[in-house]
Amino acid sequence: MPRILILGAGFAGLWAAVGAARRLSESAQSGKKIEILVVNNRPFHSVRVRNYEQDLDPTRVPLAEVLDPIGVKWMEGVVLGIDTRLRKVPVQTRGGTELIDYTRLVVALGSKLVHPDIPGLAEHSFDVDTIEGAEKLQRHLLALPSSKHDRGRYVAVVIGAGLTGVEIASELPARLAGIAGSAQNVRVLLVDRSVKIAQAMGQAQPVIEQAMGALKVELKPGTSIKNLTDTAVELSDGEIIETPTVVWCGGMRANSLTEQFPVARDELGRLPVDACLRVQGLPDIFATGDCARILIDGTRPSVMSCQHGRPMGRYAGHNVVADLLGQALLPLHVDWYTTIVDLGPWGAVYTEGWDRKLITQGAQAKRTKRLINGQRIYPPRTGRREDILQAGAPIVQAPPPDNLPGC
Ligand SMILES: Cc1cc2nc3c(=O)[nH]c(=O)nc-3n(C[C@H](O)[C@H](O)[C@H](O)COP(=O)(O)OP(=O)(O)OC[C@H]3O[C@@H](n4cnc5c(N)ncnc54)[C@H](O)[C@@H]3O)c2cc1C
Structure with missing residues (x-):
């Protein structure tokens, strides 16, 4: 056969x-x-x-x-x-x-995920490229309260401010505060060698900067990393940040x-x-x-x-x-072509076209993101042959809706 x-x-x-x-x-x-x-x-x-x-x-x-x-x-x-x-x-x-x-x-x-030859990167960084990587990061975060890291225990540095880096950086302040029991000692930095954070995001770029400000994510554009250990990362500007949590999102x-x-x-x-x-x-x-x-x-x-x-x-x-x-x-x-970036508790941002024209932001865009992540990209889960085959039709779907009603 x-x-x-x-x-x-x-x-x-x-x-x-x-x-x-x-x-x-x-x-x-x-x-x-x-x-x-x-x-x-x-x-x-x-x-x-x-x-x-x-x-x-x-x-x-x-x-x-x-x-x-x-x-x-x-x-x-x-x-x-x-x-x-x-x-x-x-x-x-x-x-x-x-x-x-x-x-x-x-x-x-x-x-x-690409891992360039940066000293310590392969051994000490975390990532969200695979589910196994994401689970490892979550186990590490949950273990922070009892870890040996007295200094910078709840500091996290995300390297790479593309879509993935922005999404994990948006989530981390609330996740870390939940684990620490307060936001007091939480610090999240988003580092990228580009002149601006999320530089390729067109009209979404200022929206992302605004959201990062509201979420208290510190931005370090024009910066790369020199090396890292399990307790610190050294940036290209010479700054050394004590942190047990470096999340690599380098492409x-x-x-x-x-x-x-x-x-x-x-x-x-x-x-x-x-x-x-x-x-x-x-x-x-x-x-x-x-x-x-x-x-x-x-x-x-x-x-x-x-x-x-x-x-x-x-x-x-x-x-x-x-x-x-x-x-x-x-x-x-x-x-x-659309781009919809999750911006954690702040909401999301939705752009249309290759030049990324801003369509919606905040809670409205978040409703679209939830629809995509929770339903649109899933196969039918009914177990029914007809439903599954129907979803496999060789057709191009319409763009995701941008006007979902609020709750
Ligand atoms: C955190 C994150 C957020 C993202 N957000 C978005 C987004 O908002 N919108 C968007 O459009 N895209 C997004 N992407 C990108 C998107 O996930 C990928 O482009 C997409 O998964 C590609 O689909 P794929 O089937 O080609 O590859 P994958 O989804 O990676 O699937 C490849 C499969 O092959 C398996 N495999 C690999 N090697 C082997 C092997 N040697 N033997 C057997 N099996 C193997 C893998 O386990 C996997 O099941 C995101 C990616 C990440 C990591």
Whole structure:
């Protein structure tokens, strides 16, 4: 039986599996049996965009809940490599290494936080890149009251003021105050080497500065870090800040397994794909999500985001089945772009367009962010086959609403 092998079950991989199952069910009359198999290193889909939040329980969606009802097989294992010549993928499972072959491959292995060679960074920093990293940070924060750190116990330094850095910096004052029992000794700093904090955020930039001021997050633009230990961080301006908590948010790069494909990758390590998500020059391989670079509106490259990863996944899934069945492939074209940044207790900020025009802010934008993080990006959780397949349709959703009524 031909096999579609999907590597990764994040926003791109999970939705590729649902999209593929949907196309297959629609093509049942073709009589062709095709196996869809997903390999992921966790038995759950991680809603990664919520890793800055304190309660991580709602961010785990068991793969069985989504994939079993639609007949998609899945296995927990770590992809070790990809042999595109022999069409085989070695996977480390609890029982040993298995060699899995494929007829068509969908690469959805996501991205990883980049760790440059800064002394002490790998050993002493925390991050919210993965759920495991976010859990480690939370355990560390909860242990602060009884830790050895007398000086700067409730000081945290966030390095990198992109979307992720801003979101975790916004959360930390309240989280630390809750753990310390008061805000008195809490200090949170947001450091970035750019001239301004959140410099790339267009009209949202001053809003973010305003929110940081209200949340008492100290901003250190134009600054980088020299080194860190488990008790302090030294900044490029010579200041040494005593802190046991440095959160690194220095940017993402495509999974290094993309290096194993015989194609030129972009500056973020992504595989070049055509409008139908097929890797250029490799007809039996599709790539999607943060592993892939598509011209999302025909001219601009996709952004590493769940905003683009989810439709890329649905289309990749649809197209990989259509390709195997000799049907027409569907090109993906997304003609809108929004950015919605969570600003903790202050609210959120919502911009539209590539130049990031301000649409809403504060409590109003927070309602949209909650809708996105709590519902819009989740697969149906009813366990009903029809609901799940319906959600996998190869369509581009409308932008998130910006006018949700208040409570
Ligand atoms: C804190 C945070 C906040 C964010 N906020 C936003 C936001 O507001 N909006 C937005 O659009 N984007 C946001 N992003 C970015 C977004 O999370 C990613 O772009 C998105 O997750 C990409 O989806 P993906 O499926 O390509 O990769 P991932 O979601 O990373 O999924 C990849 C999957 O592959 C698995 N995997 C990796 N390596 C292996 C291996 N060797 N073997 C087996 N399995 C493997 C992983 O475990 C994972 O399940 C945020 C990211 C973070 C960290």
